[in-house]
Amino acid sequence: DAMVIQNPRYQVTQFGKPVTLSCSQTLNHNVMYWYQQKSSQAPKLLFHYYDKDFNNEADTPDNFQSRRPNTSFCFLDIRSPGLGDAAMYLCATSRDRGQGPSNQPQHFGDGTRLSIL
Amino acid sequence: SQKIEQNSEALNIQEGKTATLTCNYTNYSPAYLQWYRQDPGRGPVFLLLIRENEKEKRKERLKVTFDTTLKQSLFHITASQPADSATYLCARWNQAGTALIFGKGTTLSVSS
Numbered sequence: 001d002a003m004v005i006q007n008p009r010y011q012v013t014q015f016g017k018p019v020t021l022s023c024s025q026t027l028n029h030n031v032m033y034w035y036q037q038k039s040s041q042a043p044k045l046l047f048h049y050y051d052k053d054f055n056n057e058a059d060t061p062d063n064f065q066s067r068r069p070n071t072s073f074c075f076l077d078i079r080s081p082g083l084g085d086a087a088m089y090l091c092a093t094s095r096d097r098g099q100g101p102s103n104q105p106q107h108f109g110d111g112t113r114l115s116i117l
Numbered sequence: 118s119q120k121i122e123q124n125s126e127a128l129n130i131q132e133g134k135t136a137t138l139t140c141n142y143t144n145y146s147p148a149y150l151q152w153y154r155q156d157p158g159r160g161p162v163f164l165l166l167i168r169e170n171e172k173e174k175r176k177e178r179l180k181v182t183f184d185t186t187l188k189q190s191l192f193h194i195t196a197s198q199p200a201d202s203a204t205y206l207c208a209r210w211n212q213a214g215t216a217l218i219f220g221k222g223t224t225l226s227v228s229s
Contacts, residue, residue, distance in 0.1 A: 033217075042218075042222065045216045045218075105151055105166060107163070110160045111160050
């Protein structure tokens with residue numbers, strides 16, 4: 001089945017130690033998104049790639065970076081994790097973006113839960 | 118700002134009853150609203166989307182309505198089952214069409 005896969009499911013890192021989360025998709029979708037979700041809160045969009053075009057949300061801290069080396073893979077890098085970065089990180093894809101005639105749902109992976117020691 | 122509000126954090130109902138969840142939006146009316154289901158420790162799963170010119174949309178036991186006058190969408194699950202217990206998220210695109218904005222969700226618990 002076509003899907004969105006996130007690895008690892010659980011990640012523990014030390015305060016200030018860089019960490020990378022990965023996401024792969026077999027849907028061949030143009031758009032890949034990274035969300036941060038804290039307990040009982042809405043998923044919050046950090047950034048997205050529309051093909052190779054990177055789009056950062058205005059309030060995403062500089063500590064968060066992303067790479068998309070090809071259509072299938074996308075990475076989230078946290079350069080110096082702080083305690084406030086402990087959260088579930090969700091990767092999602094969609095064929096296109098926007099709310100025009102091609103309005104598409106998003107397909108999510110099961111997330112990586114990041115803990116900071 | 119373009120907000121999505123799901124006012125009820127939790128809803129508890131008995132098996133067999135109809136669950137009704139509310140989603141309210143602010144500012145401009147989105148062309149579409151989407152509903153997702155999220156189970157604990159899992160990513161959201163898309164359920165339904167409804168266009169602003171569709172008053173109602175159905176899929177099996179699910180029904181979604183869209184009222185642009187009230188700026189509200191209602192999500193109904195008929196003949197609810199314990200397996201329907203989950204958090205349900207409402208979402209809209211921002212005006213630029215570059216970001217999907219989610220509500221906090223309503224956690225539904227169906228008891229047998």
